[in-house]
Amino acid sequence: MPKITFTDHTGTSRDIEVAEGRSLMEGARDAGIDAIAADCGGACACATCHVYIDDAWVDRVGAQDPNEADMLDFAAAPTDHRSRLSCQVRVTAALEGLSVHTPDTQG
Numbered sequence: 001m002p003k004i005t006f007t008d009h010t011g012t013s014r015d016i017e018v019a020e021g022r023s024l025m026e027g028a029r030d031a032g033i034d035a036i037a038a039d040c041g042g043a044c045a046c047a048t049c050h051v052y053i054d055d056a057w058v059d060r061v062g063a064q065d066p067n068e069a070d071m072l073d074f075a076a077a078p079t080d081h082r083s084r085l086s087c088q089v090r091v092t093a094a095l096e097g098l099s100v101h102t103p104d105t106q107g
């Protein structure tokens with residue numbers, strides 16, 4: 001299973017393993033990453049699963065889709081080119097070693 005590092009706004013990191021085919025949000029939620037609220041359960045309808053993809057990974061993870069970009073307008077923390085809704089990022093073997101950062105608030 002791909003290993004993914006979550007780093008919170010204080011700089012504290014945690015490595016978790018997420019099965020291929022799961023979303024980044026599902027992996028974080030199942031591992032108890034508190035910074036991911038995921039209030040809508042992955043329906044791209046809440047923006048409380050906002051993460052910042054590490055700059056080195058932005059191209060490999062890919063761009064927001066239009067619905068996701070609209071929903072990110074409602075994110076509690078500022079968004080930028082690294083922002084993704086973690087429920088919309090599907091984990092694949094290519095994401096082994098991915099690093100993501102969580103915002104200081106989800107709302």
Ligand code: FES
Nearest residue numbers: 040042046047087
């Ligand atoms: S869990 Fe609600 S938008 Fe991702």
